Amino acid sequence: MMQDVQTTSLFKERSTLLVLGALLVVTVAVTLANLLPQGHPLYVSTFTVSLLGKYLCYALLAVALDLVWGYLGILSLGHGAFFALGGYAMGMYLMRQIGARGVYGNPELPDFMVFLNWHELPWYWHGFSSFPFAMAMVLLVPGALAFVFGWLAFRSRVSGVYFSIITQALTYALMLAFYRNEMGFGGNNGLTDFKEILGADVWAEDTRRTMFIASSVALAAGYLICRAITRSRLGRLCVAVRDSEARTRFIGYRVEHVKLAVFVVSAMLAGVAGALYVPQVGIINPDQFSPLFSIELVVWVALGGRATLYGAIIGALVVNYLKTVFTGVMPEAWLFALGGLFVLVTVALPKGIAGLLRFRQGQARTAASRQEAKA
Amino acid sequence: MISRQLIHTFFSVLLLLGMALSLAAHAEDSADASQAKQLLEALDVRSYDAKGEAIKQLAQSDLPQKGEWLEALRDGRLQRQKDGGRFVIVESDQGREWPIKDAISGEELGTATRRDLDKVRINNQLRSQLQGLAATADLDSPDTGRREAAAKRLIGEVDETTADSVAVRLEQETDGDVKARLRTALGLYRLEQGEADAIDTLRGSLDPAVRNALRPIAAGDGPLADEARTALNGIEQKLKFNRWLQTLYFGISMGSVLVLAAIGLAITFGVMGVINMAHGELIMLGAYTTFVIQQLLPGQPGLALGLSIPAGFLVAAAFGIAIERGVIRFLKGRPLETLLATFGISLILQQLVRSVFSPLNRSVVTPDWLQGSLVINDALALTLNRLAVIVFCLIVFTALMIIMRRTRLGLEVRAVTQNRTMARAMGVKAARVDILTFGLGSGIAGLAGVALSQLTNVGPNMGQSYIIDSFMVVVFGGVGNLWGTLVAGMSLGIVNQVIEPWAGAVLAKILVLAFIILFIQKRPRGLFPQKGRAAE
Incomplete structure (x- = not known):
């Protein structure tokens, strides 16, 4: 079992392909369809396109979570x-790009700092005008943050x-902290x-398309990284830790x-996902730190x-599509649906959609082998 | 039979007593009223000399209303209706329509305009006479509360016209609180006159007027200034101590809320090992139960609150048991899944409340006997509703301790916690114990909600704001240890209140969270870890 995982190359794996x-298909198709004339x-x-880009960012976040939770x-x-910290880092860069075009026209300070009567840029904002x-x-x-927090937590078991x-x-x-104006991250309005x-131009169609493609590439890269880790020796160690620490x-x-x-x-x-998310949505605020968001992504x-990693992608796309539909049609039902989903998944579908797919596959395979045996 | 007769007689006697009392009161009322009327009529004469006499008479009488009348007369608000000649007091002479009330009975009479009324006129001489009389009139009142209020008003207002009469009253006064106020009032006057020994009488007084009077003197030079400085220092010390007590009180009351919210969780999480993320929503259900019962019994907030204690317990317990039977029991031994599923339930309950009651916060009426505060001194007042929550928390905690230590259920719960298989082998019905434990923990969440409704508004999000704190308390105190929960809740509440003044509410909360996160690194099993067989 272990052997055959290692011998096949990552790019020959069926699920990865x-x-x-x-x-690839979705990205190319959507980009081309967006280039068509409007009628x-x-x-x-x-x-x-931007909505799909947002979903892809969420999917990357889900893959990142699956790496630690699943494996x-x-x-x-x-x-x-x-996710939010990555988003804020990107948001800070974007804020610095506004320059003197803000409402107050201050070339040095973002609007909210002018509003708060600040006179100079806080030290932690320096450097963010450079993209690299x-x-x-x-x-x-x-x-x-993950290193410090994880080091403390894992060391003391x-x-x-x-x-x-x-x-x-x-x-x-963190959410409470970022809600404070004194933190210098725009308080509850965010960036x-x-x-x-x-x-x-952030709002130009070309830019939006490019960002969508970038999200898609990032998701593909993220998936490959995670898959490479899980297939490696480290990955099998992870599973060992999970099953019997x-x-x-x-x-x-x-x-x-x-x-x-x-x-x-x-x-x-997760940070990369946040960074790609912010320019497509146009805002980052402390709500992204809310425990509800974090648990929703679980x-x-x-x-x-x-x-499964690919399961995380499917889950993120399905739930967020449902969310868009529900909040559009009957917003009050969304929390019922989400809550029900939590219960349903844990009680009835512990292996999720990917589990269902595999079960089907498994059934098909056993049926096929039975046929062979008969023949 | 006998008992019925007894009750009958009892009620008849009661009835008779009541009638007699009300008759007597009536007779007294009318006697008072005619005397009052005479005194008022005497005021409404042409000659100012005669008026002066009448004012003296009024001041010497023992009418309860006299302080109010003298004040009204001084301010020109004692007037007479042109139509009918009734004496009224103008409550405010702003605008055109003045609200008025009957001078004798105090009954509200709606509004009147300047044209409907005749003012009882006074001159400057009378005005200065009234000044002193009005301030001291209430000092003769038989009601201690009124006397104290009058004495409090006098602080900083004593002048040469009233100083002597205040001194006389101070001699006669029997009540300690009123005496202290009068002494302060007189001391301040003497201080103004430059009497050095007056400072001695002011030492330790927490009235802000004393500090204001002492400060300029303390800023100067000479022996008086030194005296004033030491007195001021003493007052500041006392003030600091009282503020510290106040902070402690707020800390304990916040701690009680945390303990109430967390202790149910300590049972379900600590004892049963079940993570119930919907615990906060069970608290919310308890609070909404109070709201609903109050809606059903309008005008009787006290009774409603009394009823909501059992009702809140039952509602939350019923929901809790439903959650246990419907979901949690299928997820035994999978704590992370339990966490997720109960989180889903919490979302559903929140939305349910939003759909049924509206997403807006609702306010629950606090009954009269829980409003106001227990005034210890000028710097320290204990609000009654918080006091009630503290007492309630201790009662709930004690009751829970007794259940866990002294009852059959407690014994079975502890047995199942320590070794489920063995307990079952000994004939304990583990499933039944699960249901009861979960019901108990959830019911206590409901009680927490009832208590919370007296402190804050009731809203669909209120549960969420407590769930993380509650978990922190349980984890901090040590899982499976009720004493740990009590100590952790109280200390977190106090720490939070101590940090708050210089860090702000939000930062205080962040600091406390950061502290707990670091604390768990050092002692992953909390303040009071379980030892021996109970630990896994």
């Missing part, structure tokens, strides 16, 4: 925090529900009113190092199917 292929029956509006058995109820620096921060800030609850407390505390990214430790592995490494990678991926993964 399917995911990459589907992503055309196959035309896809730029709004829809490592760590349920983080604070992954939204890493901002992108480095998108990776480093969530990574550093906080695990299971305890870990879940303190990650929730973490994102809750918004972006003008341009890398010199291109004590035994793995006794065999001689440093369990906390395994956990920490994977947790940090996952946080960085249900994406649970619905899609844990420890």
